[in-house]
Amino acid sequence: MSADDFPGLSPGAILGILGGGQLARMLALAAADLGVRVHIFCPDPESPAFDVSAAQTIADYDDEAALAGFADAVDVVTYEFENVPASTAAFLAARTTLRPGARALAVTQDRFSEKTFIAGLGLEVAPFRAVDSLADLEVAVAELGRPSVLKTRRFGYDGKGQVKLAPDSDIARAYEEIGRSPAILEGFVPFSREVSVVAARGKDGAFAAFDLCENEHRDHILAFTRVPARVSPAASGAAIEAARQIGAALGYVGVFAVELFVVGEGDSERIVVNEIAPRVHNSGHWTSEGAQTSQFHQHVRAVCGFPLGSPERRGRVEMENLIGDAALRWRELLAEPGAHLHLYGKREARPGRKMGHVTRVWPEQG
Ligand code: AMP
Secondary structure, three states: OOHHHOOOOOOOOEEEEEOOOHHHHHHHHHHHHOOOEEEEEOOOOOOHHHHHOOEEEOOOOOOHHHHHHHHHHOOEEEEOOOOOOHHHHHHHHHHOOEOOOHHHHHHHHOHHHHHHHHHHOOOOEOOEEEEOOHHHHHHHHHHHOOOEEEEEOOOOOOOOOEEEEOOOOOHHHHHHHOOOOOEEEEEOOOOOEEEEEEEEEOOOOOEEEOOOEEEEEEOOEEEEEEEOOOOOHHHHHHHHHHHHHHHHHHOOOEEEEEEEEEEOOHHHOEEEEEEEEOOOOHHHOOHHHHEOOOHHHHHHHHHHOOOOOOOOEOOEEEEEEEEHHHHHHHHHHHHOOOEEEEEOOOOOOOOOOEEEEEEEEEOOOO
């Protein structure tokens, strides 16, 4: 069946999820609220989502026999990470409904195609150049100047696969540092804040964006999200409009995040798009208690063809990530009135590993 004649599901349906991390775990919990059962496909036998799912397949993403069995056992498939191999996405899309589709993956897996796509919509991105050799990098540095940021085209996340080029840094060494991989060089954006839009798009084109949120990173990992973001209504409107355009151009079905930089102040404030995450996103975790519908419920609604829920905010919200040993504070957080603790059930707390998060919501003065 093609995605176009997909009839939409009812509670009782089975949602397949590629990936078994905390995002899949929270999707599975939300699915259960809606009467939808989840089947997780993940190679890691210790996947956090296995604790809360009705069925599991432990296999590699290129295991076609396992993928075929999975596709036949579920009604629709979604994914919790953007590095799903293209061949896996194509294999599944040919046997079942894959939401969001393979195009969203193809565009967002590669930073060059992603930036080209975004710029093609008339949205501002950092100036960028493809880098396939040291000679390319030298030309790109001459054109974009320094500081600038060298990023691998694929498999970069949480600051991995990226190096900042300072005016005095050794260009050849920076290229070695990213493993001489296919890359892009980006001009440095002198941003005042980092924000994101988490939004959902339904099969019928319905669009629902959560309020713009402001993200604070430490060591390249998201540490806090605060909502509302401190940006002008005009910049916030432009960011949400950018997300609407991106979702429509991708023919997207599900929840996605658009990460942006805010540049300038006052009347000259504007937004620059950094990247798109074709999935639920860490900067949307605040919605679990902070919005009428959580991003996880919203994604399950969208991919199952159910009506979208209201994204309305319930107050001023803060989400704090619990990274590594920070999760050892669980007892203290449970004792804090109004703190909502989410632990991911990961057995080992390594430095830099996301172990859980906590949200706090304060009523806004009317
Ligand atoms: P990314 O992997 O693209 O999400 O980048 C990780 C972080 O590096 C961002 O959240 C920014 O803090 C910083 N960064 C990435 N690209 C740029 C850029 N072109 N200019 C300034 N900072 C950047």
